[in-house]
Amino acid sequence: xxxxxxxxxxxxxxxxxxxxxxxxxxxxxxxxxxxxxxxxxxxxxxxxxxxxxxxxxxxxxxxxxxxxxxxxxxxxxxxxxxxxxxxxxxxxxxxxxxxxxxxxxxxxxxxxxxxxxxxxxxxxxxxxxxxxxxxxxxxxxxxxxxxxxxxxxxxxxxxxxxxxxxxxxxxxxxxxxxxxxxxxxxxxxxxxxxxxxxxxxxxxxxxxxxxxxxxxxxxxxxxxxxxxxxxxxxxxxxxxxxxxxxxxxxxxxxxxxxxxxxxxxxxxxxxxxxxxxxxxxxxxxx
Ligand SMILES: O=C(CO)COP(=O)(O)O
Ligand SMILES: O=C[C@H](O)COP(=O)(O)O
Ligand SMILES: [Zn+2]
Ligand SMILES: [Zn+2]
Numbered sequence: 001x002x003x004x005x006x007x008x009x010x011x012x013x014x015x016x017x018x019x020x021x022x023x024x025x026x027x028x029x030x031x032x033x034x035x036x037x038x039x040x041x042x043x044x045x046x047x048x049x050x051x052x053x054x055x056x057x058x059x060x061x062x063x064x065x066x067x068x069x070x071x072x073x074x075x076x077x078x079x080x081x082x083x084x085x086x087x088x089x090x091x092x093x094x095x096x097x098x099x100x101x102x103x104x105x106x107x108x109x110x111x112x113x114x115x116x117x118x119x120x121x122x123x124x125x126x127x128x129x130x131x132x133x134x135x136x137x138x139x140x141x142x143x144x145x146x147x148x149x150x151x152x153x154x155x156x157x158x159x160x161x162x163x164x165x166x167x168x169x170x171x172x173x174x175x176x177x178x179x180x181x182x183x184x185x186x187x188x189x190x191x192x193x194x195x196x197x198x199x200x201x202x203x204x205x206x207x208x209x210x211x212x213x214x215x216x217x218x219x220x221x222x223x224x225x226x227x228x229x230x231x232x233x234x235x236x237x238x239x240x241x242x243x244x245x246x247x248x249x250x251x252x253x254x255x256x257x258x259x260x261x262x263x264x265x266x267x268x269x270x271x272x273x274x275x276x277x278x279x280x281x282x283x284x285x286x
Pocket of ligand 4: 083138180208209230
Protein backbone atom coordinates (compact mmCIF):
# COMPACT_ATOMS: atom_id res chain seq x y z
CA UNK A 1 0.00 0.00 0.00
CA UNK A 2 1.18 3.59 -0.55
CA UNK A 3 1.93 5.64 2.57
CA UNK A 4 -1.14 7.18 4.20
CA UNK A 5 -1.33 10.50 6.05
CA UNK A 6 -1.39 10.25 9.85
CA UNK A 7 -4.61 12.30 9.87
CA UNK A 8 -6.45 9.49 8.09
CA UNK A 9 -5.33 6.94 10.68
CA UNK A 10 -6.20 9.22 13.58
CA UNK A 11 -9.65 9.94 12.22
CA UNK A 12 -10.45 6.22 12.28
CA UNK A 13 -8.90 5.91 15.74
CA UNK A 14 -11.15 8.70 17.01
CA UNK A 15 -14.26 6.97 15.69
CA UNK A 16 -13.41 3.73 17.48
CA UNK A 17 -11.70 5.18 20.56
CA UNK A 18 -8.20 3.76 20.28
CA UNK A 19 -4.72 5.24 19.66
CA UNK A 20 -2.27 4.54 16.84
CA UNK A 21 1.32 3.76 17.81
CA UNK A 22 4.03 5.99 16.34
CA UNK A 23 7.35 4.21 16.55
CA UNK A 24 10.72 5.83 15.93
CA UNK A 25 13.05 4.19 13.45
CA UNK A 26 16.52 4.91 12.16
CA UNK A 27 17.74 1.61 10.76
CA UNK A 28 16.60 -1.27 8.60
CA UNK A 29 16.00 -3.72 11.43
CA UNK A 30 13.71 -1.38 13.34
CA UNK A 31 11.74 -0.45 10.21
CA UNK A 32 11.25 -4.17 9.55
CA UNK A 33 10.33 -4.79 13.19
CA UNK A 34 7.67 -2.07 13.16
CA UNK A 35 5.98 -3.32 10.01
CA UNK A 36 6.22 -6.97 11.13
CA UNK A 37 4.59 -6.09 14.44
CA UNK A 38 1.83 -4.15 12.69
CA UNK A 39 1.12 -7.04 10.37
CA UNK A 40 1.12 -9.56 13.19
CA UNK A 41 -1.30 -7.37 15.18
CA UNK A 42 -3.34 -6.28 12.16
CA UNK A 43 -2.79 -2.71 13.32
CA UNK A 44 -2.41 0.57 11.43
CA UNK A 45 1.02 2.02 12.16
CA UNK A 46 3.09 5.19 12.05
CA UNK A 47 6.85 5.11 11.55
CA UNK A 48 8.60 8.31 12.45
CA UNK A 49 12.03 9.82 11.98
CA UNK A 50 13.50 11.98 14.72
CA UNK A 51 16.20 14.60 14.30
CA UNK A 52 18.74 12.03 15.47
CA UNK A 53 17.44 9.50 12.94
CA UNK A 54 17.72 12.00 10.11
CA UNK A 55 21.27 12.82 11.10
CA UNK A 56 22.13 9.15 11.36
CA UNK A 57 20.45 7.67 8.29
CA UNK A 58 19.33 10.60 6.13
CA UNK A 59 15.82 11.50 5.04
CA UNK A 60 16.08 9.67 1.71
CA UNK A 61 17.23 6.37 3.19
CA UNK A 62 14.49 6.43 5.78
CA UNK A 63 11.85 7.30 3.19
CA UNK A 64 13.06 4.53 0.87
CA UNK A 65 13.07 1.87 3.60
CA UNK A 66 9.65 2.81 4.88
CA UNK A 67 8.17 3.01 1.39
CA UNK A 68 9.38 -0.52 0.66
CA UNK A 69 8.02 -1.74 3.99
CA UNK A 70 4.63 -0.13 3.31
CA UNK A 71 4.42 -1.41 -0.25
CA UNK A 72 4.52 -5.01 0.87
CA UNK A 73 2.35 -4.52 3.95
CA UNK A 74 -1.26 -5.56 4.42
CA UNK A 75 -1.78 -2.77 6.95
CA UNK A 76 -1.77 1.01 6.41
CA UNK A 77 1.58 2.66 7.14
CA UNK A 78 2.35 6.38 7.61
CA UNK A 79 5.77 8.01 7.55
CA UNK A 80 6.03 11.01 9.84
CA UNK A 81 8.70 13.60 10.63
CA UNK A 82 9.14 13.74 14.42
CA UNK A 83 9.92 17.13 16.04
CA UNK A 84 10.60 18.90 12.75
CA UNK A 85 12.80 21.91 13.40
CA UNK A 86 12.25 24.22 10.44
CA UNK A 87 10.17 24.96 7.38
CA UNK A 88 13.08 23.86 5.18
CA UNK A 89 13.33 20.51 6.88
CA UNK A 90 9.60 19.97 6.37
CA UNK A 91 9.99 20.74 2.67
CA UNK A 92 12.83 18.21 2.40
CA UNK A 93 10.55 15.59 3.94
CA UNK A 94 7.68 16.48 1.61
CA UNK A 95 10.03 16.04 -1.36
CA UNK A 96 11.26 12.71 0.04
CA UNK A 97 7.67 11.45 0.20
CA UNK A 98 6.79 11.61 3.92
CA UNK A 99 3.03 11.37 4.42
CA UNK A 100 2.98 13.47 7.60
CA UNK A 101 5.15 15.99 9.42
CA UNK A 102 5.48 17.47 12.86
CA UNK A 103 6.66 21.05 13.22
CA UNK A 104 7.84 21.62 16.76
CA UNK A 105 7.75 25.33 17.50
CA UNK A 106 7.01 24.73 21.16
CA UNK A 107 10.17 26.55 22.28
CA UNK A 108 9.04 29.72 20.45
CA UNK A 109 6.77 32.46 21.80
CA UNK A 110 3.12 31.59 21.02
CA UNK A 111 2.65 33.90 18.05
CA UNK A 112 5.88 32.72 16.45
CA UNK A 113 4.90 29.09 16.97
CA UNK A 114 1.59 29.92 15.28
CA UNK A 115 3.28 31.67 12.35
CA UNK A 116 5.71 28.79 11.74
CA UNK A 117 3.03 26.13 12.09
CA UNK A 118 0.70 27.98 9.71
CA UNK A 119 3.40 28.20 7.11
CA UNK A 120 4.00 24.45 7.37
CA UNK A 121 0.26 23.72 7.11
CA UNK A 122 0.02 25.87 3.98
CA UNK A 123 2.85 23.90 2.33
CA UNK A 124 1.78 20.43 3.46
CA UNK A 125 -2.00 20.50 3.04
CA UNK A 126 -2.04 21.02 -0.75
CA UNK A 127 0.10 17.90 -1.19
CA UNK A 128 -2.04 15.77 1.12
CA UNK A 129 0.42 15.66 4.01
CA UNK A 130 -0.90 16.06 7.56
CA UNK A 131 0.68 18.28 10.21
CA UNK A 132 1.24 17.82 13.96
CA UNK A 133 2.33 20.72 16.13
CA UNK A 134 3.37 21.06 19.77
CA UNK A 135 2.25 23.44 22.45
CA UNK A 136 3.74 23.44 25.93
CA UNK A 137 7.06 21.74 26.43
CA UNK A 138 7.65 18.01 26.69
CA UNK A 139 10.68 17.45 28.87
CA UNK A 140 13.52 15.03 28.45
CA UNK A 141 16.28 14.81 25.90
CA UNK A 142 15.18 17.79 23.86
CA UNK A 143 14.70 20.19 26.76
CA UNK A 144 16.37 20.91 30.02
CA UNK A 145 13.33 21.40 32.20
CA UNK A 146 13.73 21.24 35.97
CA UNK A 147 11.15 19.15 37.80
CA UNK A 148 10.09 22.11 39.93
CA UNK A 149 8.94 24.25 37.03
CA UNK A 150 7.47 21.33 35.12
CA UNK A 151 3.89 22.52 35.36
CA UNK A 152 4.75 25.94 34.01
CA UNK A 153 5.53 24.14 30.76
CA UNK A 154 2.32 22.11 30.59
CA UNK A 155 -0.08 22.88 27.74
CA UNK A 156 -2.63 25.55 28.60
CA UNK A 157 -6.09 24.41 27.39
CA UNK A 158 -7.31 27.87 26.32
CA UNK A 159 -4.07 28.53 24.50
CA UNK A 160 -4.41 25.14 22.80
CA UNK A 161 -7.86 26.05 21.51
CA UNK A 162 -6.57 29.37 20.13
CA UNK A 163 -3.49 27.70 18.64
CA UNK A 164 -5.44 25.04 16.76
CA UNK A 165 -7.95 27.60 15.53
CA UNK A 166 -5.20 29.89 14.27
CA UNK A 167 -3.03 27.24 12.64
CA UNK A 168 -5.44 24.65 11.26
CA UNK A 169 -3.14 21.80 12.33
CA UNK A 170 -4.35 18.20 12.03
CA UNK A 171 -3.18 17.07 15.48
CA UNK A 172 -1.62 18.53 18.60
CA UNK A 173 1.12 17.19 20.88
CA UNK A 174 0.41 18.14 24.47
CA UNK A 175 2.60 18.47 27.54
CA UNK A 176 0.78 16.86 30.47
CA UNK A 177 3.64 15.33 32.44
CA UNK A 178 5.39 12.94 30.09
CA UNK A 179 9.05 13.30 29.10
CA UNK A 180 11.30 11.80 26.46
CA UNK A 181 13.79 9.13 27.47
CA UNK A 182 13.83 7.08 30.66
CA UNK A 183 11.87 8.15 33.74
CA UNK A 184 13.55 8.35 37.09
CA UNK A 185 10.39 7.80 39.11
CA UNK A 186 6.90 6.98 37.93
CA UNK A 187 5.51 9.71 35.65
CA UNK A 188 2.39 11.49 36.93
CA UNK A 189 0.07 12.68 34.20
CA UNK A 190 -2.26 15.63 34.55
CA UNK A 191 -5.44 13.92 33.36
CA UNK A 192 -7.75 16.82 34.27
CA UNK A 193 -5.73 19.06 32.01
CA UNK A 194 -5.92 16.47 29.24
CA UNK A 195 -9.70 16.35 29.53
CA UNK A 196 -9.93 20.14 29.48
CA UNK A 197 -7.75 20.32 26.37
CA UNK A 198 -9.85 17.64 24.70
CA UNK A 199 -13.03 19.63 25.46
CA UNK A 200 -11.65 22.74 23.80
CA UNK A 201 -9.64 21.31 20.92
CA UNK A 202 -11.33 19.60 17.94
CA UNK A 203 -8.26 17.72 16.62
CA UNK A 204 -6.71 14.43 17.82
CA UNK A 205 -4.16 14.75 20.64
CA UNK A 206 -0.69 13.23 20.64
CA UNK A 207 1.23 11.83 23.59
CA UNK A 208 5.02 12.04 23.39
CA UNK A 209 7.41 10.44 25.84
CA UNK A 210 5.13 7.45 26.35
CA UNK A 211 7.88 4.86 26.93
CA UNK A 212 7.84 3.83 30.57
CA UNK A 213 4.36 5.25 31.23
CA UNK A 214 2.35 2.47 32.96
CA UNK A 215 -0.20 0.70 30.76
CA UNK A 216 -3.12 1.84 32.91
CA UNK A 217 -2.13 5.50 32.55
CA UNK A 218 -1.83 5.01 28.80
CA UNK A 219 -5.33 3.54 28.68
CA UNK A 220 -6.68 6.46 30.70
CA UNK A 221 -5.02 8.95 28.34
CA UNK A 222 -6.67 7.18 25.39
CA UNK A 223 -10.06 7.31 27.11
CA UNK A 224 -9.52 11.04 27.49
CA UNK A 225 -8.75 11.66 23.83
CA UNK A 226 -5.14 10.75 22.98
CA UNK A 227 -5.04 9.23 19.48
CA UNK A 228 -1.32 8.98 18.63
CA UNK A 229 1.29 7.65 21.04
CA UNK A 230 5.03 7.97 20.48
CA UNK A 231 7.42 5.23 21.49
CA UNK A 232 11.17 5.31 20.98
CA UNK A 233 13.00 4.57 24.25
CA UNK A 234 11.28 1.21 24.91
CA UNK A 235 12.32 -0.01 21.45
CA UNK A 236 15.91 1.08 22.03
CA UNK A 237 15.97 -0.76 25.35
CA UNK A 238 14.65 -3.98 23.83
CA UNK A 239 16.89 -3.77 20.77
CA UNK A 240 20.11 -2.95 22.56
CA UNK A 241 19.27 -5.35 25.40
CA UNK A 242 19.12 -8.17 22.87
CA UNK A 243 22.40 -7.08 21.27
CA UNK A 244 24.05 -7.08 24.68
CA UNK A 245 22.65 -10.48 25.52
CA UNK A 246 23.87 -11.97 22.25
CA UNK A 247 27.37 -10.58 22.69
CA UNK A 248 27.56 -11.75 26.30
CA UNK A 249 26.51 -15.20 25.15
CA UNK A 250 28.97 -15.28 22.29
CA UNK A 251 31.68 -12.62 22.49
CA UNK A 252 33.33 -14.10 19.38
CA UNK A 253 30.33 -13.43 17.13
CA UNK A 254 31.31 -11.33 14.12
CA UNK A 255 28.24 -11.76 11.91
CA UNK A 256 26.11 -8.61 12.34
CA UNK A 257 23.04 -10.52 11.20
CA UNK A 258 23.36 -12.94 14.08
CA UNK A 259 23.46 -10.00 16.49
CA UNK A 260 20.87 -7.73 14.87
CA UNK A 261 18.44 -10.53 13.93
CA UNK A 262 17.57 -11.30 17.57
CA UNK A 263 17.47 -7.56 18.30
CA UNK A 264 14.87 -7.18 15.56
CA UNK A 265 12.84 -9.98 17.13
CA UNK A 266 13.00 -8.29 20.54
CA UNK A 267 11.80 -5.02 18.98
CA UNK A 268 8.86 -6.82 17.34
CA UNK A 269 7.75 -8.16 20.71
CA UNK A 270 7.81 -4.81 22.52
CA UNK A 271 6.00 -3.06 19.66
CA UNK A 272 3.29 -5.73 19.60
CA UNK A 273 2.74 -5.32 23.34
CA UNK A 274 2.34 -1.55 22.91
CA UNK A 275 -0.16 -2.02 20.09
CA UNK A 276 -2.31 -4.20 22.32
CA UNK A 277 -2.28 -1.56 25.06
CA UNK A 278 -3.11 1.20 22.56
CA UNK A 279 -6.15 -0.76 21.35
CA UNK A 280 -5.10 -0.61 17.68
CA UNK A 281 -4.52 -4.37 17.41
CA UNK A 282 -7.05 -6.09 15.18
CA UNK A 283 -8.33 -2.84 13.71
CA UNK A 284 -7.27 -3.72 10.16
CA UNK A 285 -9.81 -6.10 8.75
CA UNK A 286 -9.57 -8.31 5.70
O1 LIG B 1 8.04 11.10 22.07
C1 LIG B 1 8.87 10.40 21.52
C2 LIG B 1 9.35 10.74 20.17
O2 LIG B 1 8.83 11.95 19.71
C3 LIG B 1 9.43 9.17 22.14
O3 LIG B 1 9.30 9.16 23.52
P1 LIG B 1 10.06 8.08 24.44
O4 LIG B 1 11.45 8.59 24.68
O5 LIG B 1 9.29 8.04 25.72
O6 LIG B 1 10.04 6.77 23.74
O1 LIG C 1 12.18 12.88 19.75
C1 LIG C 1 12.37 12.02 20.57
C2 LIG C 1 13.33 10.95 20.34
O2 LIG C 1 13.10 9.86 21.20
C3 LIG C 1 14.75 11.46 20.45
O3 LIG C 1 15.34 10.94 19.35
P1 LIG C 1 16.82 11.24 18.75
O4 LIG C 1 17.82 11.03 19.83
O5 LIG C 1 16.84 10.13 17.72
O6 LIG C 1 16.80 12.59 18.12
ZN1 LIG D 1 9.11 19.79 21.67
ZN1 LIG E 1 8.57 13.49 21.06
